[in-house]
Amino acid sequence: MTDFDDIPRDFPGLKERILERAPALPKRLSQVAIYAIEHPDEVAFGTVASIAVHSGVQPSTLVRFAKAMGYQGFSELQEVFRSRLRERILNYDERLEQLRHHAHSASKPNVIFHGFSNAARKSIDILQERLEPGKLDSAVQILAGAETVYLVGLRRSFPISTYMSYAFGKLNIKNVLIDAIGGQAQEELSFATSNDCVLAISFTPYASETVALVQAAAAKGVPIVSITDSGFSPIASRAKVWFEVTEANFEGFRSMSATLSLAMTLTVAVAEMKSRRY
Amino acid sequence: MTDFDDIPRDFPGLKERILERAPALPKRLSQVAIYAIEHPDEVAFGTVASIAVHSGVQPSTLVRFAKAMGYQGFSELQEVFRSRLRERILNYDERLEQLRHHAHSASKPNVIFHGFSNAARKSIDILQERLEPGKLDSAVQILAGAETVYLVGLRRSFPISTYMSYAFGKLNIKNVLIDAIGGQAQEELSFATSNDCVLAISFTPYASETVALVQAAAAKGVPIVSITDSGFSPIASRAKVWFEVTEANFEGFRSMSATLSLAMTLTVAVAEMKSRRY
DNA sequence: CCCAAAATAGAACACCTATTCCATTTTTCT
DNA sequence: AGAAAAATGGAATAGGTGTTCTATTTTGGG
Incomplete structure (x- = not known):
């Protein structure tokens, strides 16, 4: 029936x-x-x-x-x-316990692996909860409005800026990766104007060179978007928009996954916004 | 009582x-x-x-x-x-639905952000389920036994090899980052011997330069550890140990979080192993 | 506006629930 | 080995369970 x-x-x-x-x-x-x-x-x-x-x-x-x-x-x-x-997913503590339970296969490298995986997942969750939607929108607007995006991120943050430079390139978005090779960082950034934009990425302990570059750019009136780990960060105060990303760590090694997710978001969202105004 | x-x-x-x-x-x-x-x-x-x-x-x-x-x-x-x-954590579909439910705040950038976050989390979960503990142990053993680790990863994988080079440096592990600046990649790798090791990272479409570098190194008898996305990958067949990492993607953009977790694991685990044999 | 059809409230019911209780078995200590 | 204490199995029970049934109300079409 x-x-x-x-x-x-x-x-x-x-x-x-x-x-x-x-x-x-x-x-x-x-x-x-x-x-x-x-x-x-x-x-x-x-x-x-x-x-x-x-x-x-x-x-x-x-x-x-x-x-x-x-x-x-x-x-x-x-x-x-x-x-x-x-069918719900296990929470962090349960995952770690489950690993400890399967302890027969838990060589040191495997423990480290699960530790980093958990830290990564946790970082992403935290950012997903805390990120203010409005901030994201304004950052995208600033970046999409820039003629050229200057990417500043050294040391630990360099892989992030490298990724963004690669992705921006693929998406046909004009960008300059400040790689500080040969100590030319200041010169590389000297072409930036108020029509451009600096995307700065730095975490404790803030690389002094990154801080100097951001200050110089800010002094010239170049808009700045920052990704950092605290409101007290020297690169947050100078920024038009700044993101606070708290990465969980495992045995002192901080994850970078949340920062990476945010970086991927910014690149793709900027490309998407630019493609709308043809 | x-x-x-x-x-x-x-x-x-x-x-x-x-x-x-x-x-x-x-x-x-x-x-x-x-x-x-x-x-x-x-x-x-x-x-x-x-x-x-x-x-x-x-x-x-x-x-x-x-x-x-x-x-x-x-x-x-x-x-x-x-x-x-x-108290269990929401699963992937539920998270996406929850986002769609809060659709008032769902500007395009925010949708992209949650999409990437989910892809990252999913990738990590998958790798955590599938990674064979034995493989990880042997890879660490090979890398820790090498005099110098040569890091080969270009284009999309370059941020990963960059990170590893930075971390190895901090941990006092001799390494060479093949950055292919000035087309000197082959020369940079020419010093590698069978006492060293190549860590190659490449995903579809495999950068031809990475493939060529791995083949040349293999021909000279340099042990190779690969991180790639399939057993059919040209850098998997030449490797002593290779990892299959399947990254989830959002709108065609693949996550890199799982690869990054694995990379962090390898660096720290190698350092840990080396520090044991004083 | 009226009447047939659909939807609802609430009582009735048969079954299953967690719990208690006590006779029996097992363990512990001298 | 024997007595005291603890643990167990299984039946008894009071209260709660999901479901059904029917009288009543609401809805919607001519």
């Missing part, structure tokens, strides 16, 4: 079905639909009675809702909400 | 308590302890009856176990197992 075996058994499938059918559902049932989507954890763990109270509905309505979605009863639908929780 | 309010309410705390008390527990109770630690999802979702069957124990034993851990009954203990699932 009804749709017989296309019943969602995984959460994304069920969610899709709920969202698709919800608008056509009667009042109480769509009320349940909204509650279920907004409180999936409650649905996974609660009882018919408790969920009914929280969603302002009779217990029988929940059963009718489950049937409207194609299931035999509420329990069957609840199982799908539970599967979602089973 | 009993310990009155130091009852673990979060999973890590409970786990610690179980592991700490398990050895002193009678047979059936420790049987439950083991089952609970090994099948936390079952404990979170199951009923006393179902868990009892799966762990080969009477229902009453589960209640006694919960009391032995300090709780009033099984349900109270189960709540802690459930809290663990609530």
Whole structure:
């Protein structure tokens, strides 16, 4: 009679079905639909009675809702909400513990590897939570408006500026990588004007040369975008927009993954914005 | 009477308590302890009856176990197992959906940023699952045994080799970064002998220069360690040890985070190994 | 405006729940 | 070896479970 075996058994499938059918559902049932989507954890763990109270509905309505979605009863639908929780990703501590548990294969290099992987993941998560969307937009606007982007990042940050220079090149965006080869850094930057832009990347301990370059550029009125690790950073104060990136570390070696994600974002977003104004 | 309010309410705390008390527990109770630690999802979702069957124990034993851990009954203990699932981290699809949900702040740059962050995290997860511990150990052994490490990685891989050269320098490990400045790459590598080692990094489309350099080095009997994206890669076949790193991509731009984690691991692990043989 | 159809609330019910209790077995100590 | 203590198995139970059923309300078309 009804749709017989296309019943969602995984959460994304069920969610899709709920969202698709919800608008056509009667009042109480769509009320349940909204509650279920907004409180999936409650649905996974609660009882018919408790969920009914929280969603302002009779217990029988929940059963009718489950049937409207194609299931035999509420329990069957609840199982799908539970599967979602089973599939969740382990959190940091659990990953580390899991590694320690598989300790037979845990030679020192493997421990180091998992340590760095965790630090990288954590750094990215933190940045993803903290990055203010508005800052990103203004930085992209400044960079996309520049005639030439001067990339300043030495020592530990040099791989990042190198990557950006490579990617900008591929994307046909005029840029100069300040590599300080032969001590020519100041001269390389001397061509920059207020129509250009400096993208500076530096972390504690800030390379003195980077700081000097940024100050010189700022004095000439060149707009500056900075990626650094603190508001007290000497390259933050001079910048029009600056990003705070806190990299997690493992045994004292800081990750660079979050910075790299941000760098990739800036390059691609700038290219995307430039391509719009043809 | 009993310990009155130091009852673990979060999973890590409970786990610690179980592991700490398990050895002193009678047979059936420790049987439950083991089952609970090994099948936390079952404990979170199951009923006393179902868990009892799966762990080969009477229902009453589960209640006694919960009391032995300090709780009033099984349900109270189960709540802690459930809290663990609530705190799990969102998976990739959920993160992207969450972003789409917060669509008011989803300017193009922000979408790109979250896309790259997800790609990075995913790449790291995949590598963490697939990397064979043995390979890592042998690679470290080869690199640590080399007099000088020659780092070959151009174009997209150049930031990685640059990073490694910087880190090796800081750690007092003799290395040469082949930067191909002035077309001197072949000459730079010509000093390498079988006592040295080449660490080659290259991904599709393999830079022809990197391939040529690796072949020349291999012909001279220089041991080669490769980081690449497929067993069919021209730099994999010549290598003593090679790593397959599959980077997730966002809108065609591949992440580099997994490669970077691996690179950091190799540098630090080599330094660690060298410092042991004084 | 009325009536048929759909949706809902709420009570009724059969089943399953966690928990308790106590007889029996196992362990521990003298 | 024997007695005391601890641990266990399994039945009993009170309360809660998901589901069904039906009287009542709401909706929507002629």
